Amino acid sequence: MSSYEYEIQALYEANVLPANTLSQSAATRLTAAKRVLDQNYYEVKQYINGDLETNPVYICPEDSREDAGFEVLRLLHNYLSSLYSFNETIRVVFNQNTADGVELTSGSFTPATGGTEESYYARKLSFLRGLRTDFQHGGFSSLSFEKVGDLGNFAGYHVEFDSETFVEDSGLRDPKRFLRHTNGNEQRYPLCFIEQFQTGQLQSFYHDVEEWFD
Incomplete structure (x- = not known):
């Protein structure tokens, strides 16, 4: 359990607070990043025929299974890319609205790349970043x-x-670092993991960020 009141403080590893009120343009950037992420999530959810959390099966004619598979990969890629952009937006807005010298890095969001293990959000995010x-x-x-x-x-x-x-x-440097905060059952069906992450840790983190900026 984190020792910080806000998840974004756990990412930074200090009880830092905003130095100024969030501007309208910055608030709009956060909202836009979240909406793009949500839209990509819904497109994945709509394409999958089964329940995304328990049985993420997609159904297609046998003679078009390759095209259907490519479409799943495209949608999954879009979601993961928008998730990365969402976190980057939060990072940039955080850095712009805290005191000089108080900055998050891209690695702050994932213990696998040197970020804190205090943040539950970051620990679960590691697998998706991988x-x-x-x-x-x-x-x-x-x-x-x-x-x-x-x-x-x-x-x-x-x-x-x-x-x-x-x-x-994969050719990645030390790929095991992306897996250490999830187990084999969580990793086996990535679409299940995305459903649980999107509706659980992601939503909680976003509301937490909104409260911290307020």
Whole structure:
């Protein structure tokens, strides 16, 4: 449990407070970043036929399974990219509205890259940052599409994460650092993880940031 009142203080590792009131333009930037992230999340959710939290299966004709798989990857990439941009927006606005010398870095948001382990949000974010980094540099090397059933010419698939492939083939520096705050069950179905993260840690963190700026 964090020893800080606000999650953003846990990221910075000090009980820092804003130095000035948030401007309208800065507030608009935060809102826009959150809306873009939410929209990308909803597009993932709408494309998946099963329940995103418990059974994220997508159904497609057998003869178009490759195109359907690429679409899932595209939507997942968009979500992870907008999540990165959301955090970067918070980082920049934080730095602009605190005292001189009080700054968050990109690494502050992930213990895997030198950030604090005090922040529960940052610990859970590590896995998704690892996926995004793999997408950027490894070409989705750690994901596979596993058939879970069929009906006539249609079949259902899960997107599954392979930690061994991620560690061995992603080409990332010390990839294990992105996995140490989640277990195999959490990692296995990334779409389940996104659902839980988006509706849980992300929402809580955003409201926490709003309160801290107020």
